[in-house]
Each structure stands twice: as C-alpha cells, then as structure tokens.
Amino acid sequence: MSKLRKKTATTGKRANARAKPAPPRAPAKPKPGAAKASAKRGAATTGDPLDQFIDAAAIALDLPVQPAWKPAVKANLAVTLRFATLYAAFPLPDDAEPAPVFVA
Amino acid sequence: MDTVWAHASEIAEAVAGGDISAVEVTEAALARIARRDPALNAFTAVIESRALARAEDLDNAHTEGRALGPLAGVPFAVKNLFDIAGLPTLAGSKINRDAPPARRDATLIERLEAAGAVLIGALNMGEYAYDFTGENIHDDPSRNPHDTDRMTGGSSGGSGAAAAGGLVPIALGSDTNGSIRVPASLCGLFGLKPTYGRLSRARTFPFVASLDHVGPLARSAKDLALAYDAMQGHDPDDPVCVDRLAEPVTPLLARGADGLRIAVAGGYFRKGAFAEARTALERVAAALGAKREIDIPEAERARAAAYVITTAEGASLHLDRLRRRARDFDPAVRDRLIAGAMVPAPLVVQAQKFRRWYREQVLELFKEVDAILAPATPCTAPRIGQQTFVLDGVELPVRANLGLYTQPISFIGLPVVAVPVPLEPLPIGVQIIAAPWREDVALRIAHALEREGVAAAPRPVEGGE
Numbered sequence: 001m002s003k004l005r006k007k008t009a010t011t012g013k014r015a016n017a018r019a020k021p022a023p024p025r026a027p028a029k030p031k032p033g034a035a036k037a038s039a040k041r042g043a044a045t046t047g048d049p050l051d052q053f054i055d056a057a058a059i060a061l062d063l064p065v066q067p068a069w070k071p072a073v074k075a076n077l078a079v080t081l082r083f084a085t086l087y088a089a090f091p092l093p094d095d096a097e098p099a100p101v102f103v104a
Numbered sequence: 105m106d107t108v109w110a111h112a113s114e115i116a117e118a119v120a121g122g123d124i125s126a127v128e129v130t131e132a133a134l135a136r137i138a139r140r141d142p143a144l145n146a147f148t149a150v151i152e153s154r155a156l157a158r159a160e161d162l163d164n165a166h167t168e169g170r171a172l173g174p175l176a177g178v179p180f181a182v183k184n185l186f187d188i189a190g191l192p193t194l195a196g197s198k199i200n201r202d203a204p205p206a207r208r209d210a211t212l213i214e215r216l217e218a219a220g221a222v223l224i225g226a227l228n229m230g231e232y233a234y235d236f237t238g239e240n241i242h243d244d245p246s247r248n249p250h251d252t253d254r255m256t257g258g259s260s261g262g263s264g265a266a267a268a269g270g271l272v273p274i275a276l277g278s279d280t281n282g283s284i285r286v287p288a289s290l291c292g293l294f295g296l297k298p299t300y301g302r303l304s305r306a307r308t309f310p311f312v313a314s315l316d317h318v319g320p321l322a323r324s325a326k327d328l329a330l331a332y333d334a335m336q337g338h339d340p341d342d343p344v345c346v347d348r349l350a351e352p353v354t355p356l357l358a359r360g361a362d363g364l365r366i367a368v369a370g371g372y373f374r375k376g377a378f379a380e381a382r383t384a385l386e387r388v389a390a391a392l393g394a395k396r397e398i399d400i401p402e403a404e405r406a407r408a409a410a411y412v413i414t415t416a417e418g419a420s421l422h423l424d425r426l427r428r429r430a431r432d433f434d435p436a437v438r439d440r441l442i443a444g445a446m447v448p449a450p451l452v453v454q455a456q457k458f459r460r461w462y463r464e465q466v467l468e469l470f471k472e473v474d475a476i477l478a479p480a481t482p483c484t485a486p487r488i489g490q491q492t493f494v495l496d497g498v499e500l501p502v503r504a505n506l507g508l509y510t511q512p513i514s515f516i517g518l519p520v521v522a523v524p525v526p527l528e529p530l531p532i533g534v535q536i537i538a539a540p541w542r543e544d545v546a547l548r549i550a551h552a553l554e555r556e557g558v559a560a561a562p563r564p565v566e567g568g569e
Contacts, residue, residue, distance in 0.1 A: 053446070054446060057445070057446040058442075058446075061423070061445055061446070062427055063423075063426055063427060063430075063442060063445060064427065064430055065442060066430075069435070069438070069439055069442065072435070072436075072439035073439050073442045073443050073446075074443075076415075076439055076440045076442075076443035076444075077443035077446055077447075079504075080411065080412055080415055080443055080444070080447055081447075081451075083408035083409075083411045083412055084408065084412050084447070084451040084454075084455070086404060086405045086408040086409075087405040087406075087408050087409045087412075087454065087455060087458040088451055088454050090402070090405055090458060090461075092454075092457050092458065092461055096457045096460065096461060097457065097460055098453055098456035098457050098459070098460065099314070099456045099457070099459035099460045099463065099516075100314055100456060
C-alpha cells in the first residue's frame with residue numbers, strides 16, 4: 001500500500017482526493033502456474049480459468065450462452081479485462097469519489 | 105434554390121422571406137430521399153404525410169403573418185433511437201420492432217419543430233448504438249455518400265449518410281463514445297457533441313446512461329449552431345439535463361477564433377493515425393496558428409475506463425433481453441454485451457473513480473488554453489465489412505478502434521465539434537475540444553475554419569444519376 005493510501009485511509013480527508021497520485025504501478029503479472037492451480041480449485045471442469053469464469057457467470061446471471069458464442073464472448077471479456085488493468089493499477093486515494101454523484 | 109445542398113440557414117431564410125414554401129422544400133426532400141436513399145440506406149422510416157401536414161401548417165402561419173422560427177421549413181431527420189410519436193423506437197434493433205409505438209416525440213424533436221423545422225423520418229444506426237461502423241445486420245449498412253462501398257461510421261450512420269448525401273440539411277444523432285464524431289469524420293460533416301447534460305435525452309433509447317449525449321450533424325457550423333440553440337434548455341424529463349439557462353451561440357459565431365488560445369493534443373493523440381488524419385490535423389492547426397502541443401494526461405487509461413463502463417452499463421441495460429431474446433441480437437453486439445455482463449463490479453466502480461480524477465487533470469489544461477485539436481478518426485472511411493486495420497504496425501479491429509480518439513473526450517463530457525477537412529478522395533474530421541459548457545468556443549473555431557475554406561462538407565459526386 002502506498003503512503004498516500006495509508007494517509008487517506010487513516011484521515012479520510014476529502015482534500016486528499018485532489019492530491020496527484022504517485023505514478024501507476026505496472027499491473028501485476030500472473031504467477032506461473034496460477035491458472036493451473038486455479039483450475040484445480042475450480043469446478044469439475046478443467047481448462048482455461050476464463051472459460052470456467054464465463055461458465056460460472058452465465059449460470060449466476062441466468063444467461064443462455066451457447067457453446068458457439070463462447071469464443072467471441074471470451075475474446076471480448078479478455079480485451080475488457082486487459083483494458084481494466086490499465087486504470088485499475090492506477091493508484092487513487094481511498095476517498096476518491098466515483099464520477100456520478102447522487103443528489104438526494 | 106438548390107434544396108439538395110442548401111444549408112438550413114439558407115432554407116429558413118428563403119421560407120421566412122416567402123421565396124419558397126415549406127411544402128415545396130418538404131416535397132423536394134421527399135423526392136430526393138426517394139431517389140437517393142436506395143443507394144445510401146440512411147432512412148428506416150419516412151413520415152411523408154406528417155411532414156407535409158407540418159409544412160402546410162408553416163405555410164399557413166406564414167400567410168397569416170406569424171413568425172416561423174429560426175429553422176422555418178428546414179427538413180431534418182433523427183437517428184432511430186429518438187422517439188417519434190406513432191413509431192416503435194428501433195434503436196437499430198430487431199427486438200424493439202415489437203415495442204409499442206412511441207406516444208410522444210423526443211424533447212429535441214419537439215424543440216426543433218417549435219423552431220420551425222420539419223421532421224422527415226427516422227435514420228439507420230448500429231444496433232443499440234454499440235457500434236462505430238454504421239453497419240446493421242437487420243437493416244443493412246448505411247452507406248457513405250462519397251463512396252457507397254465504404255462505411256459511414258457509427259453508430260449514427262444513417263445521420264451521416266442523410267446529411268452528407270443531401271437528403272436533409274440537419275440530422276440528429278447520439279454520441280456515447282464517438283457516435284456523432286466518427287460518422288461526421290467519415291462522411292465529411294460538421295458534428296456537435298455538446299457538454300454532457302447540456303441537451304435533453306428525454307424519450308431517446310439509452311445505451312450507457314453515464315456517457316450518453318445527443319446532438320446534431322450538418323453541412324455547416326452555422327447550421328449546427330442554429331439547431332443547437334433551438335434545442336438548448338433544461339428538461340425535467342431527463343435527470344441528467346442540467347438546469348442552466350440557454351446560452352445562444354449563433355450570434356457569437358462571427359467573432360471567429362480571434363483571441364482564443366488553441367493547442368494541439370500530443371502524446372496518445374499523435375499515435376496510431378494514418379497519414380490523412382495527420383494531414384487534416386496539420387491543416388487545421390496551421391490555419392489557426394496553433395503551434396503549442398499539449399498532453400492530455402492518461403488518455404489511454406481514460407479510453408480503457410470508458411470502454412469498461414460502456415460494456416458493463418450497456419450489458420446492464422440489456423440483461424433481460426439477453427436472457428430472453430439473445431438470438432435476436434446482432435451476434436457482434438450480443439457477444440460483447442454478454443462479456444460486459446460478466447465484468448466484475450469493482451472494475452466498473454474503479455473506472456468511475458478514475459473518471460473523476462482524469463476530469464480534474466484535463467480541466468486544469470483549460471486554464472491555459474481555450475481549445476484543443478485532435479484527430480476525430482485514425483483514418484478515412486474503411487470499406488464496408490472491413491474487419492481490421494493496421495495502426496502503428498499493429499493489426500486491430502476496425503469496429504472497436506474507429507473511436508480511438510473520441511472516447512477519451514466524451515468520457516468526461518467535454519463539448520466537441522468535429523470539422524470536416526475535404527481531402528481527396530475522402531474527407532476526414534478533426535475534433536475541436538473545449539471546456540465544459542463552452543460549445544461557443546468550439547463552434548466559433550469551426551465557423552472560422554469554414555470561412556477560410558479549411559473545413560468544408562464536400563458535395564459527393566453521384567455517378568450514374
């Protein structure tokens with residue numbers, strides 16, 4: 001955890017939300033063998049963890065994903081998750097507000 | 105009067121002056137659509153009887169000496185995600201064809217008609233606006249008037265084809281990540297994406313609530329300003345529409361770019377562009393004397409965050425339809441939405457947090473400059489069906505990357521005018537980006553470029569007609 005994060009977590013001062021964060025860290029690379037280990041921990045199916053995630057999410061969301069659609073769904077999800085690493089690795093203070101602000 | 109290529113301002117002046125009737129203008133537009141639309145596939149509905157009745161009302165009002173409004177007799181059409189009373193709002197989909205007809209027009213249609221304009225019909229678009237190409241498997245693609253084998257760009261593809269093809273002088277579109285600016289660029293039009301929250305989205309079919317904008321495309325900056333001024337104003341029917349007095353821009357256009365500090369976006373916006381995009385940008389920058397280069401910080405991350413918010417919010421909107429009628433979607437849209445439904449929630453929230461941080465950094469830039477120039481698209485119109493192109497040596501999907509330069513800007517709701525640079529053989533656009541609520545700055549610059557002949561909507565050559 002960066003110093004900035006520790007500070008905001010402790011004080012919770014709004015002013016810190018405007019502080020310029022430190023340069024982003026590179027996204028964490030998966031450890032060798034992580035996918036294999038994950039697959040072992042997963043459901044009865046084996047193979048790529050992203051395939052397993054899609055199968056599980058489809059059940060959880062009650063989405064009828066046909067086998068023929070899965071390669072394209074997987075490719076799209078992989079691109080989306082790769083994009084997410086670009087900003088998710090960017091350090092923001094704990095009290096950073098999301099852009100949409102609800103007004104009661 | 106050459107009604108095919110006349111600007112809206114010229115039509116309104118002629119109708120108000122009694123030189124031509126609104127019915128004559130409307131009949132000319134309907135005849136033009138009947139002749140040219142089979143090649144362009146811009147329209148999905150033409151509301152002939154309603155348009156003629158509306159035009160007759162205007163002519164009667166003129167006879168009685170009543171004022172007709174600043175858009176008197178100007179034909180216009182709307183992307184088919186705008187509600188038109190009596191029609192189902194397709195939003196480019198097959199599924200929505202089963203929806204009941206809309207009971208009331210979208211607010212922006214009401215406002216344009218209150219200013220004297222005449223609604224002609226509904227326009228083709230990419231399914232549920234999740235598109236940059238203008239292709240549609242249900243209605244077939246809209247086609248670029250400059251080369252009908254090429255894309256219009258999307259998702260407001262029919263809007264681009266209709267205005268650039270001389271079917272109507274003004275078309276409305278929507279822009280979540282670039283869907284006005286991309287077709288404006290590929291079709292050679294002026295396009296305005298206003299500040300987020302400026303124009304009402306009431307009674308339009310949504311896509312991504314936190315990123316959706318609506319706005320006009322036209323063949324001149326003045327026509328954009330006239331339409332924009334007619335549509336401004338608070339609307340309680342759209343919770344995002346800000347309660348802010350209208351700030352008319354048309355009277356300010358003549359000021360041009362004098363005194364404005366204009367810079368060119370560097371870094372991210374210098375990468376990936378084809379030669380034609382660089383040429384267009386250089387021409388615009390030279391005409392404006394814009395020598396300073398400015399870095400929009402973290403634009404690549406901004407684009408990524410916009411991408412994730414889009415797919416997740418879009419999936420949320422369509423989740424039930426994905427469960428019940430997945431086979432009725434365009435497969436390319438369906439598979440992206442299914443993937444979007446599976447994006448872990450923390451990544452979406454993080455994207456919205458990053459959005460606020462990014463906004464603050466970019467707003468700082470506007471203390472030093474009034475406008476920033478950037479390419480609108482990386483290339484001129486690709487061929488219909490083209491799947492990939494090569495940017496900086498990397499082969500990438502066309503569909504996702506035509507909005508490479510527009511996404512980081514709409515992500516924080518900045519107003520932008522895309523201006524057309526009439527290169528040969530195909531036009532291409534440049535974005536003029538201003539600070540929030542400063543549409544006047546972007547439109548003044550667009551008008552100045554048009555006066556100097558640097559920006560212009562080129563008239564298509566129509567072979568075989």
